[in-house]
Amino acid sequence: MPAYTSPRPGQAFTGRVVDLRSDTITLPTPAMREAMATAEVGDDFLGEDPTATALEARVNELFGAEASVYVPSGRMANLVGLLSLTQPGDEVLCTRNAHFFHYEGAAISVIGGVQPRALTDRRGVLDPAEVAAAVKAPLDYLPRTRVVAIENTHNQEGGAVYPIDDLHALRKVADEHGLAVYMDGARIFNASAASGVPVAEYAALTDGLMFAFSKALSAPVGSMVVGSEAYIERARRHRKLLGGGMRQVGVLAAACLVGLNTMVDRIPEDHAHARRLAEGIAALAGGAVAVDEVETNIVMVRTAALGFTPEGFVEAMAERGVRFFTFGTGNVRMVTHKDVSAEDIELALERMAEVM
Numbered sequence: 001m002p003a004y005t006s007p008r009p010g011q012a013f014t015g016r017v018v019d020l021r022s023d024t025i026t027l028p029t030p031a032m033r034e035a036m037a038t039a040e041v042g043d044d045f046l047g048e049d050p051t052a053t054a055l056e057a058r059v060n061e062l063f064g065a066e067a068s069v070y071v072p073s074g075r076m077a078n079l080v081g082l083l084s085l086t087q088p089g090d091e092v093l094c095t096r097n098a099h100f101f102h103y104e105g106a107a108i109s110v111i112g113g114v115q116p117r118a119l120t121d122r123r124g125v126l127d128p129a130e131v132a133a134a135v136k137a138p139l140d141y142l143p144r145t146r147v148v149a150i151e152n153t154h155n156q157e158g159g160a161v162y163p164i165d166d167l168h169a170l171r172k173v174a175d176e177h178g179l180a181v182y183m184d185g186a187r188i189f190n191a192s193a194a195s196g197v198p199v200a201e202y203a204a205l206t207d208g209l210m211f212a213f214s215k216a217l218s219a220p221v222g223s224m225v226v227g228s229e230a231y232i233e234r235a236r237r238h239r240k241l242l243g244g245g246m247r248q249v250g251v252l253a254a255a256c257l258v259g260l261n262t263m264v265d266r267i268p269e270d271h272a273h274a275r276r277l278a279e280g281i282a283a284l285a286g287g288a289v290a291v292d293e294v295e296t297n298i299v300m301v302r303t304a305a306l307g308f309t310p311e312g313f314v315e316a317m318a319e320r321g322v323r324f325f326t327f328g329t330g331n332v333r334m335v336t337h338k339d340v341s342a343e344d345i346e347l348a349l350e351r352m353a354e355v356m
């Protein structure tokens with residue numbers, strides 16, 4: 001994950017910067033700025049913000065869901081989303097490299113008294129038999145296995161999509177063992193664009209789901225927790241408990257609505273750019289990228305094949321105006337998004353060729 005260094009390498013670079021660090025860096029579009037400036041607002045803490053309410057209605061419709069609630073960040077969405085399925089003393093099964101397991105300050109444990117337990121997965125896909133075997137017996141000294149959580153797309157697994165057949169199989173085993181299914185769908189629109197599976201079809205197989213507006217959808221702030229009426233009632237309570245109840249939040253929700261209405265259909269461009277980037281890097285050094293594993297907007301690069309350490313490659317390229325983060329062991333991660341063009345990808349590849 002991001003190694004934040006100071007001073008950052010490449011700060012002196014003055015040409016066109018190709019920023020592949022994350023899709024979170026996407027800037028709001030002019031239409032978002034306009035919608036934010038003119039949004040009708042009220043006190044959402046009192047349930048009186050018409051734009052926030054309109055956003056919920058639009059999300060409910062898109063996801064075929066009863067209810068949804070807007071929260072300030074993806075991390076708060078995962079925390080609210082998982083707290084609303086658990087009680088202290090519960091256990092949540094997850095993938096080895098789950099975002100909430102590694103990068104969210106152990107929040108569900110610190111705040112919820114909930115224990116995560118990682119299973120062995122295949123690029124983010126869980127084996128139903130292993131899930132079944134992991135469910136603890138109902139003995140009074142054991143944690144209660146309550147939730148199985150997956151990530152779609154899976155960030156640390158290079159943007160891998162959770163195949164719909166595997167999700168059906170997971171749902172089945174979860175039902176057999178009384179487990180809730182939770183989806184960290186921060187990039188669910190990337191998953192849907194790649195697989196052709198509508199987001200509502202994913203949502204229908206979960207008891208709770210979150211997605212981010214601040215990544216591919218390019219809105220400045222916010223994520224959504226989606227589910228049943230009763231679940232979102234609990235989520236609203238947890239949001240306020242965590243200090244996430246906001247006032248004239250329509251100013252932010254307005255940009256999210258524009259994101260939903262204008263940014264979803266263009267996601268395949270990001271995926272095409274990622275694939276071109278992967279093919280270009282593979283042409284520089286076979287083995288640096290598993291091109292077949294590039295399903296969405298994330299490219300994982302094995303820098304050893306390029307003759308660099310991860311940190312060395314990040315620094316050499318930052319000095320040439322191409323930015324990305326080290327990520328995992330021996331890897332760097334490159335992420336395409338709406339502020340990276342096809343020309344930018346070619347520029348990045350030319351600059352990589354220079355350092356080989």
Ligand SMILES: *Cc1c(COP(=O)(O)O)cnc(C)c1O
Pocket residue numbers: 024073074075076078099100151153154155184186187212214223
């Ligand atoms: C980015 C991300 C999050 C957290 O979102 P923030 O808005 O950065 O807090 C959660 N899960 C996954 C899979 C992510 O990629």
